[in-house]
Amino acid sequence: RYGICPMVQSQQKLDRPLVRVQDLTPEKAEQQIWVRARIHTSRAKGKPALTKAQGLTKESIIDVEAVVKKVEQKIESCSQQDVELHVERIFVISQSEARLPLQLEDAVRPEGEGDEVRKVDLIIINLHRNLNTTTSQAIFRLQSGICQLFRDTLINKGFVEIQTPKIISAASEGGANVFTVSYFKTSAYLAQSPQLYKQMCICADFDKVFCVGPVFRAEDSNTHRHLTEFVGLDIEMAFNYHYHEVMDSITDTMVQIFKGLCDRFQTEIQTVNKQYPSEPFKFLEPTLRLEYKEAVAMLKAAGVEMGDEEDLSTPNEKLLGRLVKEKYDTDFYVLDKYPLAVRPFYTMPDPNNPKYSNSYDMFMRGEEILSGAQRIHDAQLLTERAMHHSIDLEKIKAYIDSFRYGAPPHAGGGIGLERVTMLYLGLHNVRQTSMFPRDPKRLTP
């Protein structure tokens, strides 16, 4: 009735199906089944052979032979509320070392109930791990869904997935905030974005490309939303006449992601909400688009003092998010036509007003999740703009040269995966949505 299995070394191919806990429905009542589970808590009564199981450390993994029984009263504390297992046999598959002194916890359902069914010998196994882990699992399953929806939507739109190198020989954006790598007898850098490579693919007539991969920023920023390594969802696309073709394609992709999450990940959303309550994420179709000027006017009307071509501070970004939510009832919007001065040198100037640019940011719950723009596809203008920004032309020669042999007009953007996950779920720290977060002070695990 109780035993410690030899280490599973693939000694045999047992013909003994294991039922998954989530498949234990009342329809299985009275069936004799096997379950593999992790011990969350235990209490033992009666049947002597099984009391040995009392000594089992929490977190141990066991195989349990049991009969499924319907319960009269829902077990509120468990994820399976309609059934319980009456244990016949227990085999230990992997024993946990004791982390906490073993304690018999209070039973999770009213005392005495259920006992009469078999009259004896009941071990209640909470078949799920602690709430925190349940929440984490939900967060990362939803994050997996974001990646999947992002790619599927783009592949349907005719995009091609590309793989760009992370070890690069020169810092394409001028050299600040970049990690250095020892590379055999020389040194190299970690890519801050796939920007140059996405654009090279466009110049090679790939037309529409995306990539999903790590992005590295050697910024000593210790905030709730900065990581030194995060996952970038990057898009670049040639357009016919106007960069809004690309912007609309990106907002539509985001909308498809929001809809897909809402349709397919309700269990995960609700699991996270139990621990971290938040309002459901709202969005409009088509996506709300505001010009930067309008945003500044809204902020000024709300009492903020700022210049017309000044960048948005983090508090102003958040305030703007609240103002937009009040006025338009959306948690997602695009801010278009940023002042040229606050954008990277490769941003295309606005043809109608040289102080502005063909660039945009996208926001979720008042925080930036994407930065994008029409890129300059003309080598001469690119050179002028780089000089204006005092960038060493030698260091970006390869980048500029890639536009000398016919380049289609194009635009794109980069999305931070962890931020999208955090803000969709209404969480408050990007470390909650990175499995193994990296920041200036954290390199492990």
Place this chain on the structure above:
Amino acid sequence: RYGICPMVQSQQKLDRPLVRVQDLTPEKAEQQIWVRARIHTSRAKGKPALTKAQGLTKESIIDVEAVVKKVEQKIESCSQQDVELHVERIFVISQSEARLPLQLEDAVRPEGEGDEVRKVDLIIINLHRNLNTTTSQAIFRLQSGICQLFRDTLINKGFVEIQTPKIISAASEGGANVFTVSYFKTSAYLAQSPQLYKQMCICADFDKVFCVGPVFRAEDSNTHRHLTEFVGLDIEMAFNYHYHEVMDSITDTMVQIFKGLCDRFQTEIQTVNKQYPSEPFKFLEPTLRLEYKEAVAMLKAAGVEMGDEEDLSTPNEKLLGRLVKEKYDTDFYVLDKYPLAVRPFYTMPDPNNPKYSNSYDMFMRGEEILSGAQRIHDAQLLTERAMHHSIDLEKIKAYIDSFRYGAPPHAGGGIGLERVTMLYLGLHNVRQTSMFPRDPKRLTP
């Protein structure tokens, strides 16, 4: 009729659809359309306004207004063989700098023909770029398909996609062949594989995980199949009783990829075959599985001298591939039960023979594309094996500790994306299937 457009700065949203070259079918005959294309070669005759276009540099991008005309005789040299365009107007969108002296190339179809249709003024534009680029596009479109098929198959099997960090604090596999990164005031390493992180997810009950991302190897190997940075398709999965559950899941995933490529990427396969002819890729269902011992016996029978527990050399690997192809008519197979001595320390020993292990490699056209195994999920055995390999226990303490609190039996493997692409297409150098290859001597572009 001819003009150089101002740089496309998104001045206007033109209501002028652009037809894609691949959509120019005979059904569009006599229609007046606009096409955006890159100039491959040009010759001009007659109509004076259009002769200016003769001066256009190759590679320039132009918008062309034209009438679609059916041709009597197929234009063998073009990808669109049934129609040609009779040009009305040409606007230059992006002018290429002259790389080659301009030359009027020979016309691609019999001289004189077609002229009578409009009697005058014909510019033939080869609407596709050179063969090499066409081949490259096909290779990378197919590679995008491999990633998509890999993920879709695994998501259907209940896997979750995870994101693992590339900057790590300690080299998990002991420290050789690892790139060092300057990390603020300390130093760190680039991950040689997501091994530890995949396994941590299994220990956290994620059950089945995969990831797609860069993998870094500081090996000074200058061969046709080694890169210092490549894309790893990684799988890790808890199993019930036997690691063959995982191995079968991986071989089935590969089979789904092969089938998907064959069904959905015939155009790309044939495009590549035109430049690099190869036999179609063959595979069996279920996948052929051989034990290492059998392979050694086959090699010995073919005259190879080698020890029973010796690793396969690259020439022997290739020879084995030929022998297997002759005997079983398959380009894909699994070699199971490798000698324990030639595998990493975390490989589970074979319970029936301590000289062998629960590990496997997978091969395509006689070259290894995946290495995998059941992993040791017991901290004590893992410690013993690490000591046997003279690995500094302090450096892998976090790794070993992750198995102290109940770990499910699990197995997995890692696939090299560029190798799969190369070998599926029968190419001979992994640099052909990496857009921006990195090796000990190459860091650009």
